[in-house]
Each structure stands twice: as structure tokens, then as C-alpha cells.
Amino acid sequence: MTKDDAVLRMTDIVAKFVAFTGKRLPDDVREKIAELAGQEEEPLAKAIYQTMLKNQELAQELNRPSCQDTGAIQFFLKCGANFPYMSELSGILRESVIRATKEAPLRHNAVETFDEYNTGKNVALGIPSLFWDVVPERDDCEIYTYMAGGGCSLPGHAKVLMPGEGYEGVTRFVLDVMTSYGLNACPPLLVGVGIGTSVEVAALHSKKALMRPIGSHNPNPRAAKMEQLLETGINKIGLGPQGLRGKNSVLGVNIENSARHPSVIGVAVNVGCWSHRRGHIVFDKDLNYTIDSHSEVDF
Ligand code: SF4
Known part of the structure; x- marks a missing residue:
């Protein structure tokens, strides 16, 4: 795979994963919400949990984000110092957010501070936010994705x-x-x-x-x-x-x-929040990937 092909492949996968996480909550969040729902006895609390469950079902059925506020996108990286695409990674993540914004779609949530205009792409100065941990002697790259809602x-x-x-x-x-x-x-x-x-x-x-x-x-x-x-x-x-x-x-x-x-x-x-849209994807040096935050991934 040439470097250009690799960049395209990783951009495509991250874009699809970010879009997907806006529609389906991670397994641990879904399980905990179900557990807490089962403990409620008051009709109003029970009804709200049922609405949350219905919301999740409809998000999947209609292929739409589960909350209208798809947040400002943040990436927490634990990347091996020998991961072959370190230099390209910030560009890959930025482009993947632009792609996810169109394809999911995601609400436009990146407003340039002081200039006060919405870029319409979910990228702006410092958005997406990237937080780097560089891990010596490793050649894979762990990426936590997060939608930081208002x-x-x-x-x-x-x-x-x-x-x-x-x-x-x-x-x-x-x-x-x-x-x-x-x-x-x-x-x-x-x-x-x-x-x-x-x-x-x-x-x-x-x-x-x-x-x-x-x-x-x-x-x-x-x-x-x-x-x-x-x-x-x-x-x-x-x-x-x-x-x-x-x-x-x-x-x-x-x-x-x-x-x-x-x-x-x-x-x-x-x-x-209850709609805690966190994802975890790990790329190896050949860009094979594993996802452990979500057991059912359909993209
Ligand atoms: S707090 Fe969470 S569920 Fe509530 S509107 Fe914001 S992103 Fe959506």
C-alpha cells in the first residue's frame, strides 16, 4: 500500500467510525443504562428510560445521530512512536471529521472564537482537539473518539x-x-x-x-x-x-x-451524559483495525 493509499484508507475508516459512534452508544453505556432503568419504580423515571431506549432503536433504524448535539469532536491518542503514519495523523483526523460531518451527518458545532462564525465543517482552530500520548517501542495507534456536547x-x-x-x-x-x-x-x-x-x-x-x-x-x-x-x-x-x-x-x-x-x-x-459517545479503535502498522467499545459495528 502506498502512503497516499494508506492515508485514504485510514481517513475513510475513522470518518465512518466517528459517524457510527454518533448513532450507537458503546456497549458499556447501553448495558449500564439498562441496569439503571431496571432499578426505577417511579413512572416518570421509567418512562424517560423507555424513551432513551426508543431513541437508540430509532437512531439505528433511521440511521440518524442519537442526539442532535453531536458535539465538538475530540481524539485522545496513544500512538506508538513507530506507527508509520504519525506525521500524517493530524491531517487524517481533521479530514475524517469533515467527511463524517457530511456523511453522518453531524451538526455543525465548530465556531471560531472571537470571529464568531460557524465553519460548517466541524473543524476550526483547535477542533478537532487532539491529545497525544506517544508510546515508545510500539507501532500501533489507539484512538479514543469523543463527541463533546454542549x-x-x-x-x-x-x-x-x-x-x-x-x-x-x-x-x-x-x-x-x-x-x-x-x-x-x-x-x-x-x-x-x-x-x-x-x-x-x-x-x-x-x-x-x-x-x-x-x-x-x-x-x-x-x-x-x-x-x-x-x-x-x-x-x-x-x-x-x-x-x-x-x-x-x-x-x-x-x-x-x-x-x-x-x-x-x-x-x-x-x-x-447518558448519550456518552465514546469510541475506541486501534490500528496496527498495516492499518488493520479492532474496535472494542462497540460489539456490533456496521459500516
Ligand atoms: S448533554 Fe448529551 S444528551 Fe444532552 S443534549 Fe447534550 S449531547 Fe445530547
Whole structure:
């Protein structure tokens, strides 16, 4: 395969995958929504979950996005340093978003800041967002795709806590954000919490936490315990589906972290909505690919 052919092939596959993820939720999200729906007894909460299920069925049947807000597209990359298309990758991803926008179709969500015009292609300065992790000695490329909608981006907050606030301060911050803004993001929510030494580190961790599957746990047992405690606490708010009250508020709570300066804790919250359109595709060096976020892929 020539390099030009390879670029065309990868662009085609990523475009189709991005379009597909707008129409079908990942397996873990579908399973968790079904589980939470089964726990509701109030008629309104049950009816909303039934509507979500119907929405998913119709999106597939009619070949349309499952939510009108198909978001600003973000890519989280774990790419081997020896992946043969590293130099071409940012161009491939940009072009794939333009293609997906036409073919899905996706709503036009890229507005140039200050100039205030919509490009109509879902690409603009810094959109799609690319977050790179380059992995030494590997020649494959993992790509997490994400549709960052307006409502689910709205609760995003980050802060560096005052010395001495400790993990109690982290808990207070997360619960303050959830009680103030959780309602706006179409619950039940996947809550990503990032902890690190400064605000930008924590913010990136909090978004990467949303790429982790529902039901996975932070490898540190204390952090995993905090995930569980926060999940229990946020569920007690009882946001329910679409914030109209119910037994649960969240699909889960994922914490990602790194070490920190001894006197401060940087903490951030990001959330994914019930329509959490995350995909995971891995290309090998010959552009064979595997998808593990979705078991039924039809493109
Ligand atoms: S929060 Fe999610 S489900 Fe609600 S409108 Fe935004 S993208 Fe759609």
C-alpha cells in the first residue's frame, strides 16, 4: 500500500467510525443504562428510560445521530512512536471529521472564537482537539473518539485546592459541581475526576477518565475506594434520568490521577451524559483495525 493509499484508507475508516459512534452508544453505556432503568419504580423515571431506549432503536433504524448535539469532536491518542503514519495523523483526523460531518451527518458545532462564525465543517482552530500520548517501542495507534456536547461540557470545572483541604476538599468540590451543574448535562452521568499538581493536569486527567469503561477502577485501591464513595454520594442526590429525579444520578465515577506538589491538590471534574459517545479503535502498522467499545459495528 502506498502512503497516499494508506492515508485514504485510514481517513475513510475513522470518518465512518466517528459517524457510527454518533448513532450507537458503546456497549458499556447501553448495558449500564439498562441496569439503571431496571432499578426505577417511579413512572416518570421509567418512562424517560423507555424513551432513551426508543431513541437508540430509532437512531439505528433511521440511521440518524442519537442526539442532535453531536458535539465538538475530540481524539485522545496513544500512538506508538513507530506507527508509520504519525506525521500524517493530524491531517487524517481533521479530514475524517469533515467527511463524517457530511456523511453522518453531524451538526455543525465548530465556531471560531472571537470571529464568531460557524465553519460548517466541524473543524476550526483547535477542533478537532487532539491529545497525544506517544508510546515508545510500539507501532500501533489507539484512538479514543469523543463527541463533546454542549450540555455535558457545561459542568466542567477545575481548581487548585488550598493547602490543607485534602481529600475532603476534593469530595466537597466534586459534590458542589454535581449539585450545581449536574442537572444541565442530561443524567445519568459518567463523572470524570482528575487529580494532579496543577489545574491543567487535573483537567486533562478528568477528561481522560471519561475514556475509561464504566465499571473499571483506578488501579490504586484508595482511589478506587474514593470512586465508589463518590458514586454512592452523588447517587444520593437522586438526579435520576434527565434530572427529573430517580434512584441514581450516575453511570459511574472514574478518577484519573498523577502525583502532586505536597502543599496543594489540583482537582477537576468533567462529565459525560447518558448519550456518552465514546469510541475506541486501534490500528496496527498495516492499518488493520479492532474496535472494542462497540460489539456490533456496521459500516
Ligand atoms: S448533554 Fe448529551 S444528551 Fe444532552 S443534549 Fe447534550 S449531547 Fe445530547
